[in-house]
Amino acid sequence: MIAPFFISFALAIVISKLIIHLLGGRLLDIPNHRSSHTTPTPRGGGIAIVAGTSGAVFFTYLSGQTPGEILLFLVPGVIMAIIGVLDDFIDLNIRIRLSCQLITATLITGTILSYTNHSPLITLLLGISSIIGIVWLTNLYNFMDGINGLAGLQTIFICASINLLFYLQDTHTEVMLVMALLGFASLGFLYWNFPTAKLFMGDAGSLFIGITLATLMVWTGRENLATSCSWLILMAAFVADATYTLLVRAISGQKFYLPHRSHFYQKLAAQRKSHTQATLFIMSFNVCWLLPLAIAVQLGSLNEFLGLCLAYIPAIYCAYSIKAGKTEQ
Numbered sequence: 001m002i003a004p005f006f007i008s009f010a011l012a013i014v015i016s017k018l019i020i021h022l023l024g025g026r027l028l029d030i031p032n033h034r035s036s037h038t039t040p041t042p043r044g045g046g047i048a049i050v051a052g053t054s055g056a057v058f059f060t061y062l063s064g065q066t067p068g069e070i071l072l073f074l075v076p077g078v079i080m081a082i083i084g085v086l087d088d089f090i091d092l093n094i095r096i097r098l099s100c101q102l103i104t105a106t107l108i109t110g111t112i113l114s115y116t117n118h119s120p121l122i123t124l125l126l127g128i129s130s131i132i133g134i135v136w137l138t139n140l141y142n143f144m145d146g147i148n149g150l151a152g153l154q155t156i157f158i159c160a161s162i163n164l165l166f167y168l169q170d171t172h173t174e175v176m177l178v179m180a181l182l183g184f185a186s187l188g189f190l191y192w193n194f195p196t197a198k199l200f201m202g203d204a205g206s207l208f209i210g211i212t213l214a215t216l217m218v219w220t221g222r223e224n225l226a227t228s229c230s231w232l233i234l235m236a237a238f239v240a241d242a243t244y245t246l247l248v249r250a251i252s253g254q255k256f257y258l259p260h261r262s263h264f265y266q267k268l269a270a271q272r273k274s275h276t277q278a279t280l281f282i283m284s285f286n287v288c289w290l291l292p293l294a295i296a297v298q299l300g301s302l303n304e305f306l307g308l309c310l311a312y313i314p315a316i317y318c319a320y321s322i323k324a325g326k327t328e329q
Contacts (some may be wrong), residue, residue: 001288002066008181011190012052014043020192020199027088027202041197044088045189046205050081052185053212057178066177073178073219076104077212078228080138084203094257098135105134112218128221134214137235140242141210145201146266147171148275149194152186152201152284154238155209157286160182160233160272164291166299171278172220172227182212191228195276230294233311237282238317241265241324248325262326264319271322289314 019027020042027044054074060066083100086092109130109153113123144152158177166172186209192199213235223230241264249256261270291310296302305310319325 003063004060004065004177004181005184007059008052008056008184011055012048013191014184014188015048015051015190015273016189016199019044019047021095041200042255043137043200044085044204045192045199046081046084046201046208047081048085049182049189049207050078050187052188053182053208055177056181056185060177060181067174070174070178073175076108076215077208079104080207080211081204083283084205084207087203100137101211102131105131105138105214108134108145108211108215110216112215112222116222118223119218130218133213134218136243137214137239138210140238141213142203142206143242143246143263144238144265145206145262147269147278148197149190149279150195150265150275151206152190152211153279153283154286155186155213156183157188157291158213158234159186161264161286161291161294162220162231165294166220168295169298174215175220177319178212179216189255196281197275223270225304226298226300229308230295230298233294233297233307234286234290234313236311237286240312241319244316244319245325252325252327254309254325254327263325264322264324267324275310283317302326 002111023042023044025040029161057070057074061068061071080101083092083097087097094265109127113127113130116123116126118126141151144154159182163176163179163183166176189199189201189205193201217228217231221231245263246256249262254260261267263281265278268281269275290311293302293307297307298305
């Protein structure tokens with residue numbers, strides 16, 4: 001059973017290297033006044049994460065270790081990765097991107113909710129919430145991919161933590177392998193991205209990871225409030241930063257849909273003059289605060305609403321205290 005993890009990691013680390021050498025000149029991220037980096041750096045490393053995860057999952061299917069249904073968990077991510085690659089090369093119109101995301105989110109939601117037995121009204125409310133949530137999680141992962149190591153380490157943290165929760169309760173074994181393989185692929189990419197970035201993830205990777213995690217969240221939490229809340233608690237650092245920053249920019253009349261560097265994590269990196277310190281600060285918050293809260297909620301030791309409050313209040317306060325979303329002087 002070690003082979004799939006080795007395949008996922010090896011494919012990601014090798015393909016990342018190939019991208020640097022073969023596509024680096026065409027997919028080059030040039031620093032500007034909205035960037036958090038100062039050196040031109042190849043992007044598109046997310047292609048390696050897509051290839052590592054998908055290749056390893058397909059290997060488990062061919063070797064009879066997993067059923068074919070497992071492949072369906074990756075379909076939305078692959079679709080978004082293709083959109084991301086096109087955007088990296090030809091800069092797709094935002095309306096095209098958003099339309100593709102809405103259609104994909106609607107199909108995901110319809111498929112997953114067909115497995116539930118809720119009343120029509122509850123199904124409708126869950127469906128609307130799911131579509132909005134999937135689109136938002138897909139985009140916020142893209143927003144939060146702005147400093148070295150942050151998006152990759154966040155993926156590894158989420159995958160490892162969710163698998164720990166499911167292992168403790170011996171549930172949702174059907175997604176644990178996918179999560180683990182996604183984590184190992186992210187680790188392979190991370191070799192080239194942290195602490196010094198020789199390669200950036202790009203839209204292909206961030207969109208793939210965002211919608212894959214959103215799909216798995218809706219699937220595993222479709223009939224379990226505690227599981228849904230556990231996911232949201234583990235994602236609090238990303239969700240709070242992206243949501244708070246976007247709202248501040250929108251309310252203050254800024255063009256919130258344009259690139260900027262006013263997220264909490266970007267301002268923290270600038271304040272400390274270190275991507276590494278900012279990334280490790282957020283990971284410490286994840287491991288030391290959010291993970292224990294998620295475990296307590298998942299095991300029924302802590303009320304779901306209280307767990308969400310304890311997770312999001314400090315995250316939002318951090319964004320507020322550093323004036324996330326405010327224009328730089």
